[in-house]
Amino acid sequence: MEKAAFYKLLDKYISGEASQEEEQQLLNFYGSFNKSSNADLSDLGEKMESRMLQALDLDEQVQSSRWKPFGKFAIAASVIMAVALSLYFYTGSEEIEPETFAEIDVKNDIAPGDNKAILTLADGSRISLDDAAEGFVASQGNTSITKTEDGQIVYNKNGGGMRSMNGSTAANTIQTPKGGRYQIRLPDGSRVWLNSASTLTYPTTFAVTERKVKLIGEAYFEIARNKKVPFRVESNNQTVEVLGTHFNVNSYEDEAYIKTTLLEGSVRIILNSSNPKGKLLKPGEQSLTSASQADIKVQDTDIEKAIAWKNGYFKFKNTPIKDIMREIERWYDVELVYDGKLAPDEFTGYISNEVKISGVLKMLEESGGIKFSVKGRKLKVKSIQ
Numbered sequence: 001m002e003k004a005a006f007y008k009l010l011d012k013y014i015s016g017e018a019s020q021e022e023e024q025q026l027l028n029f030y031g032s033f034n035k036s037s038n039a040d041l042s043d044l045g046e047k048m049e050s051r052m053l054q055a056l057d058l059d060e061q062v063q064s065s066r067w068k069p070f071g072k073f074a075i076a077a078s079v080i081m082a083v084a085l086s087l088y089f090y091t092g093s094e095e096i097e098p099e100t101f102a103e104i105d106v107k108n109d110i111a112p113g114d115n116k117a118i119l120t121l122a123d124g125s126r127i128s129l130d131d132a133a134e135g136f137v138a139s140q141g142n143t144s145i146t147k148t149e150d151g152q153i154v155y156n157k158n159g160g161g162m163r164s165m166n167g168s169t170a171a172n173t174i175q176t177p178k179g180g181r182y183q184i185r186l187p188d189g190s191r192v193w194l195n196s197a198s199t200l201t202y203p204t205t206f207a208v209t210e211r212k213v214k215l216i217g218e219a220y221f222e223i224a225r226n227k228k229v230p231f232r233v234e235s236n237n238q239t240v241e242v243l244g245t246h247f248n249v250n251s252y253e254d255e256a257y258i259k260t261t262l263l264e265g266s267v268r269i270i271l272n273s274s275n276p277k278g279k280l281l282k283p284g285e286q287s288l289t290s291a292s293q294a295d296i297k298v299q300d301t302d303i304e305k306a307i308a309w310k311n312g313y314f315k316f317k318n319t320p321i322k323d324i325m326r327e328i329e330r331w332y333d334v335e336l337v338y339d340g341k342l343a344p345d346e347f348t349g350y351i352s353n354e355v356k357i358s359g360v361l362k363m364l365e366e367s368g369g370i371k372f373s374v375k376g377r378k379l380k381v382k383s384i385q
Helices: 004-015 018-029 042-055 058-062 078-090 321-332 357-367
Strands: 118-120 125-127 135-140 142-146 153-159 173-176 180-185 191-194 199-203 211-221 231-235 238-242 245-250 258-264 267-271 275-281 285-289 296-300 312-319 335-341 345-354 370-375 380-381
Touching: 004 245, 004 258, 231 245, 238 245, 238 258, 258 267, 267 285, 275 285, 312 321, 321 345, 321 357, 345 357, 357 370
Parallel strands: 153 180, 211 231, 335 380
Antiparallel strands: 118 125, 118 173, 135 142, 142 153, 173 199, 180 191, 191 211, 199 211, 211 245, 231 238, 238 267, 245 258, 258 285, 267 275, 285 296, 312 345, 370 380
């Protein structure tokens, strides 16, 4: 690949304008470098990662916690691109020798997930949101539901709200499948980003004393501030209580802990069964709870990693391979098959979750110790150490 073509492709990638085919070209370019190179790339990789992060304003985002919504978040740090890019910027040659190229196998490739969900109304009727047209979707009593141009669902109150016969507010449910995600604006103006294989149940009109929703899976919340009416998120054995704040809850049943990560404001974590007083979190902290433990563990955490899914990429930091594979399973809607015992390796790196599955698997394989094969939607994972 000539440098002029490479620069043009890289500019499109960083600006988020590259097509999936062009992203794949970059991944193929990375895979083209053989491992026998004697070049010392450690310092060059750090320089290139810094240049790319500056181009994406990522450092500023981390410091200010101003996170982008769903969409093409074009990022590829050192694990995916820096080796190839560093070589290209510093070799001084106009073209890489052809014999060093080796294409990534994309014969059995799988596309990434997308915005898709099912909305279940109070009367039990179900609406496929990915098929629904922009504009009016449904009416719930005095509340209207619309779909915006960017694909999110918005509730707008037109009056007093809808009540069921027993006096409680009627509930709606939004459910994402594996390989799906969705954004919703609740009746109080709070915004929720729902990750794959997740379910959120909420009233069409909140009560005057509390705003309560139930979560299965993972969601990121930006809660509309209301000091008089606390917002509560129930998930498995815990309740998150807030007045107005930004936080992420990961409560997948196949994870060892429910992880609640606070970005802004404050929240109280309450164990429904044993700790009614709970614990307060400060920004940058994460709580760990489970049905099998009576206490709430609080630790400092990597906020960027916790909400990488929302911002359009994967971030791994000393992460065991099985933890990574659960994320991949949900996002690419694949069935995992483990071939033998896996080595206890940990992986660190960034990659966009808008690329096809081959891009993520290639990154992990290049890190060493692991091999993948894809047949249909079955993904076999094998240790090679």
